[in-house]
Amino acid sequence: MDQSTDESPDPIDESVIETNVADAATSDTARGPADTIVEARNVDVFYDDVQALDDISMSIPEQRVTAMVGPSGCGKSTFLRCINRMNDRIDAARVEGELRLREKNVYDDDVDPVALRRRVGMVFQTPNPFPKSIYDNVAYGLEIQGIDGDYDQLVEESLRRAALWDEVSDQLHESGLDLSGGQQQRLCIARAIAPDPEIVLMDEPASALDPVATSKIEDLITDLAEEYTVIIVTHNMQQAARISDKTAVFLTGGELVEFGDTEQVFQNPGSDRVEDYITGKFG
Amino acid sequence: MSTDDIEADLTRNTENAPSELLARLFFFVCAVLSVVTTASIIVLLVSEAAKFFSVTAPLVGFAGETVSVVEFLTGTTWQVNSGEFGVLALVSATLLITVGAAIVSVPLGVATAIYLSEYASRRARRILKPALEILAGIPTVVYGFFALLYITPVIQLVFPDTGTFNLASASIVVGIMIIPMVASISEDAMSAVPEELRQAGYGMGATKFDVSTGVVVPAALSGIFSSFILALSRAIGETMAVTVAAGSQAAFLQPWNPASYLEGALPMTAAMIQLLLSDITGGGLGYRSLFAVGLTLFALTLSMNIVSDLIAQRYREEY
Ligand SMILES: Nc1ncnc2c1ncn2[C@@H]1O[C@H](COP(=O)(O)OP(=O)(O)O)[C@@H](O)[C@H]1O
Numbered sequence: 358m359d360q361s362t363d364e365s366p367d368p369i370d371e372s373v374i375e376t377n378v379a380d381a382a383t384s385d386t387a388r389g390p391a392d393t394i395v396e397a398r399n400v401d402v403f404y405d406d407v408q409a410l411d412d413i414s415m416s417i418p419e420q421r422v423t424a425m426v427g428p429s430g431c432g433k434s435t436f437l438r439c440i441n442r443m444n445d446r447i448d449a450a451r452v453e454g455e456l457r458l459r460e461k462n463v464y465d466d467d468v469d470p471v472a473l474r475r476r477v478g479m480v481f482q483t484p485n486p487f488p489k490s491i492y493d494n495v496a497y498g499l500e501i502q503g504i505d506g507d508y509d510q511l512v513e514e515s516l517r518r519a520a521l522w523d524e525v526s527d528q529l530h531e532s533g534l535d536l537s538g539g540q541q542q543r544l545c546i547a548r549a550i551a552p553d554p555e556i557v558l559m560d561e562p563a564s565a566l567d568p569v570a571t572s573k574i575e576d577l578i579t580d581l582a583e584e585y586t587v588i589i590v591t592h593n594m595q596q597a598a599r600i601s602d603k604t605a606v607f608l609t610g611g612e613l614v615e616f617g618d619t620e621q622v623f624q625n626p627g628s629d630r631v632e633d634y635i636t637g638k639f640g
Numbered sequence: 641m642s643t644d645d646i647e648a649d650l651t652r653n654t655e656n657a658p659s660e661l662l663a664r665l666f667f668f669v670c671a672v673l674s675v676v677t678t679a680s681i682i683v684l685l686v687s688e689a690a691k692f693f694s695v696t697a698p699l700v701g702f703a704g705e706t707v708s709v710v711e712f713l714t715g716t717t718w719q720v721n722s723g724e725f726g727v728l729a730l731v732s733a734t735l736l737i738t739v740g741a742a743i744v745s746v747p748l749g750v751a752t753a754i755y756l757s758e759y760a761s762r763r764a765r766r767i768l769k770p771a772l773e774i775l776a777g778i779p780t781v782v783y784g785f786f787a788l789l790y791i792t793p794v795i796q797l798v799f800p801d802t803g804t805f806n807l808a809s810a811s812i813v814v815g816i817m818i819i820p821m822v823a824s825i826s827e828d829a830m831s832a833v834p835e836e837l838r839q840a841g842y843g844m845g846a847t848k849f850d851v852s853t854g855v856v857v858p859a860a861l862s863g864i865f866s867s868f869i870l871a872l873s874r875a876i877g878e879t880m881a882v883t884v885a886a887g888s889q890a891a892f893l894q895p896w897n898p899a900s901y902l903e904g905a906l907p908m909t910a911a912m913i914q915l916l917l918s919d920i921t922g923g924g925l926g927y928r929s930l931f932a933v934g935l936t937l938f939a940l941t942l943s944m945n946i947v948s949d950l951i952a953q954r955y956r957e958e959y
């Protein structure tokens with residue numbers, strides 16, 4: 358992958374996007390069509406009286422990387438938090454409409470958010486490892502979810518999948534906080550995938566990281582899509598183009614203005630607003 | 641501003657203006673005053689206690705009756721009238737009450753803190769926190785009566801042989817008394833745990849209980865420990881409640897025997913009150929023993945505070 362453009366905040370030139378899209382290892386054309394795992398139907402979200410998402414409908418494919426892009430404040434994080442009901446933790450937040458995980462509306466009264474979150478892991482914008490050892494961080498989900506098995510092996514496996522094992526295998530019992538920012542974020546990814554969720558949500562997981570760490574995380578995301586459904590928020594257009602199969606473009610006001618195959622969205626955007634945004638003319 | 645003024649303007653030396661100097665002096669005097677007061681109390685305590693012990697009395701030029709340090713620190717009989725000054729009788733009562741109070745206040749205080757920090761709605765917290773502080777403001781002598789009139793009868797229902805004055809009652813009431821302190825300091829420590837850590841827990845499918853006990857409490861551990869030590873130093877130094885509830889009869893009770901709690905005994909603070917109120921105040925050995933006990937108590941609480949600082953440093957919160 359081309360890393361020279363990694364952190365460039367400048368407007369991107371289209372040839373770069375095209376090459377990157379063509380590079381994407383997991384594009385739909387390469388793997389055939391996928392089933393829908395998450396389906397939003399007319400989702401509105403309000404914080405008190407302020408509307409943050411406006412009538413969002415979209416179908417997110419299984420075992421693919423779906424990117425959400427858009428200017429800050431357009432509701433990307435809010436949408437992500439709808440999927441695992443982390444919005445429940447915000448008193449002011451109110452969700453309307455339906456959000457289906459494999460046909461089950463997660464906002465039905467009988468849905469247990471704890472059980473939901475065990476199927477839908479989450480990685481946050483700033484790395485937030487627990488002030489515990491690296492091992493205990495990864496084992497945390499296994500413990501609280503009462504998962505049986507050889508923890509040593511499961512921890513190793515998760516750290517390997519998060520491309521962190523080689524760097525930490527001799528310091529598993531040292532604090533996760535002693536790691537660098539990029540390592541901490543990969544630790545958080547290892548922690549999220551250890552209990553084997555179906556979906557991994559990532560909210561700008563690389564925004565606090567340097568270019569090298571960012572590219573590691575990007576490679577990792579591409580690999581994760583072999584097994585998991587990854588839904589990632591990013592404000593970095595090139596990143597979305599590089600790693601995602603589908604791209605959703607949100608614009609200010611909480612509107613979903615475009616959603617489709619990444620290649621399609623970047624090469625042939627359906628509206629001028631989207632084109633202006635992804636080519637960096639505004640946003 | 642014209643360029644001519646700039647030299648004068650930039651060299652005004654505001655820091656040494658008369659008003660600044662005066663303010664600095666005032667704050668300095670206040671700081672010195674409080675240090676000097678504390679220091680002179682300690683000097684008084686040490687020099688009076690020195691007159692009590694046979695090894696130190698000559699050093700301070702005192703020629704009266706004295707007691708050997710070994711006898712004082714290892715003796716188990718406290719009988720002022722017959723000249724027996726075994727401080728272990730008093731220390732054992734104090735330690736029993738402190739341990740008993742810890743058994744009551746540590747779990748309840750931490751549980752209260754967890755409720756306030758993790759479970760309570762904003763409204764419940766707004767009502768409960770001030771209520772806790774009111775609990776901390778009740779005069780301690782009232783707690784003593786409460787122990788005598790309400791707690792002791794309940795203990796007697798279960799253990800009919802228990803006397804009116806007993807350490808169980810004193811322990812429970814001191815424990816209740818310091819719950820607000822444990823709860824409020826622990827709650828501060830738990831509230832300071834960053835929301836991101838809770839999010840991480842909930843995002844993994846943790847329940848509220850998992851997050852409270854597995855994430856928040858461990859992350860706030862040093863603050864929680866500090867609350868224990870501070871509250872227990874307070875329990876050791878507590879006077880009125882134990883004077884009323886524990887009794888006035890000095891007795892050495894084995895600290896490792898739970899049955900000791902059903903007996904009455906004389907903790908250090910209550911013994912000091914007793915000495916002050918008796919007719920020995922004018923001088924003499926009994927009077928000087930007051931300072932020796934005071935110094936022992938001071939050493940005990942001081943070492944607890946040092947331990948608390950060490951613990952807080954060792955387990956400083958790093959999020
Ligand atoms: N906890 C909250 N309380 C109130 N308003 C919020 C909260 N979180 C987000 N919002 C508002 O919702 C809108 C969308 O925010 P967010 O989803 O964080 O956007 P993005 O992630 O795209 O930057 C913003 O206007 C923001 O101010």
Ligand SMILES: [Mg+2]
Binds near residue numbers: 433434435560
């Ligand atoms: Mg966001």
